[in-house]
Amino acid sequence: MSLEHFTGDFPIVVEGLKTAFGDHVIHEGLDLSVRRGEILGVVGGSGTGKSVLMRAIIGLQPAADGRIEVLGEEIAGDHADDDIDIRARWGVLFQGGALFSTLTVAENIEVPLKEFYPEISPTLRREIARYKVMLSGLPDDAADKYPSELSGGMKKRAGLARALAMDPELLFLDEPTAGLDPIGAAAFDQLTRELQDTLGHTVFLITHDLDTLHEICDRVAVIADKRVIAVGTIPELLALDHPWIQQYFNGPRGRAAQDAQARVRAGTKAMDKPGGRGA
Numbered sequence: 001m002s003l004e005h006f007t008g009d010f011p012i013v014v015e016g017l018k019t020a021f022g023d024h025v026i027h028e029g030l031d032l033s034v035r036r037g038e039i040l041g042v043v044g045g046s047g048t049g050k051s052v053l054m055r056a057i058i059g060l061q062p063a064a065d066g067r068i069e070v071l072g073e074e075i076a077g078d079h080a081d082d083d084i085d086i087r088a089r090w091g092v093l094f095q096g097g098a099l100f101s102t103l104t105v106a107e108n109i110e111v112p113l114k115e116f117y118p119e120i121s122p123t124l125r126r127e128i129a130r131y132k133v134m135l136s137g138l139p140d141d142a143a144d145k146y147p148s149e150l151s152g153g154m155k156k157r158a159g160l161a162r163a164l165a166m167d168p169e170l171l172f173l174d175e176p177t178a179g180l181d182p183i184g185a186a187a188f189d190q191l192t193r194e195l196q197d198t199l200g201h202t203v204f205l206i207t208h209d210l211d212t213l214h215e216i217c218d219r220v221a222v223i224a225d226k227r228v229i230a231v232g233t234i235p236e237l238l239a240l241d242h243p244w245i246q247q248y249f250n251g252p253r254g255r256a257a258q259d260a261q262a263r264v265r266a267g268t269k270a271m272d273k274p275g276g277r278g279a
Contacts, residue, residue, distance in 0.1 A: 009036050011170060011202050012057060017066035017076075019052055026052050028226040030066070039196055039203040040231075041213045044223030045244065050206045051095070053223070054172055057204070058092060071169065088116040090170035091163030095178065097155040099147040105133060105158045106143040112165045128165070136161035137191050153184040157191075164195070171196075173205045177212055189215045210249075222248075 012034035019026045026049035034040050042050050055061035056076065057068055063076035073086050099108050109129040113120055120128075133143045136157040147155055156176055163171060176192070177185035193216040196203055207213065213220055214234060221231045224244050230237055237245055 010034065011036050011071050012204065013069050014053075014057065015067050017053075017056065017068065018064040019049065019056055019061060020064050025064075025226060027056075030223075030227040032221055032228045032231065034202060034204060035219070036202055037196075037200055038218040039192070039205055039216055041217035041220040042204065042206045042223065043208065043213065043220060043248065048223040049226075050223055051174055054092075054174060054204065054206060058087070058090065058172060088112070088166050089168060090172060091166060091168035092172045093156070093159045093163045093174060093176055095174045097147070097159030099155060099158055099162070101147050104144050104146055105138070105150070105161065106130065108147075108158065109133070109162045109165050112162065116166065129161075132161040132164050133158075135164060135195070137187075152179050153181075153188070156180065156188060160191075167199075169201055171201050171203045173203060173207075175206055175208065177207065177209045182211075185209060185211065186215075192216055 010033045012032070014030060014032040017027050017030040017032075030053070032053075042053070044050050052061055056063055057070060059075050066076065067074060068076040071086055071089055099105075100111070103111070106126060106129040109132050110125045113125050113128060130140065130143050133140065138154060138157050138161065142150065142154060142158065147158065150158060160173075160176070163173075173192070177188050180188060189212050192203065192205070195201075196216075205212070205217065217234075219231055219233055220237060221228050222237065222242075222245055223229070224242070229242060230240055230245065234249065238249055240246075
């Protein structure tokens, strides 16, 4: 893989990645390129290391081998530089939100602002925090609430607001709809797509939610056998004969998600016809 591939249209490039916990190898020879401006869904069975891959990309999980470059900077590899800090250019929503329980939502959002821009006045930080609250779809009064006072869906949105604090180029979302009811999950999916359309960031999205994959992901990366075995659109993946892919996307839940999307597309076409409700 040439150095040119690590820049430009591929803000995240992973080559030959190996991760391990002691003698237990999670990834071996994993390659992945994420296109600028896409929402990439990442799927795989339990224990395949989806979250470990994300943590390796953002520098929280050391790589045993291989190289990772993010936004032109080497995170792992022979030339990785511990002094390079590009964390201000990405935002992360961890599973469950990972909010600081003793801080209000606004104070949680202010944490990265204080770390990377300590010169910003408290008044401006507060204004930025309230704007991010609004951007995440939370009511204004949520800014002064503590995580214990929020519902599960509101905690997810508060975590997203904190991830957006620095106006990131990259957004990492780890199981953002896990634990949400179908209505809440669909609303979060819609918010994710709207934010990506408006702000233009690249989204690395780990999920088990087939509706999310069909609804908002431009491509899907499948992790199995300790590596990424395929990357493509869902129709492209369905054309492959790997047993896990077929079981996942053509199982009962996969077929239900496909049927739901077909109904949505049919309804959209009907609305667009002359005389339709959308006319």
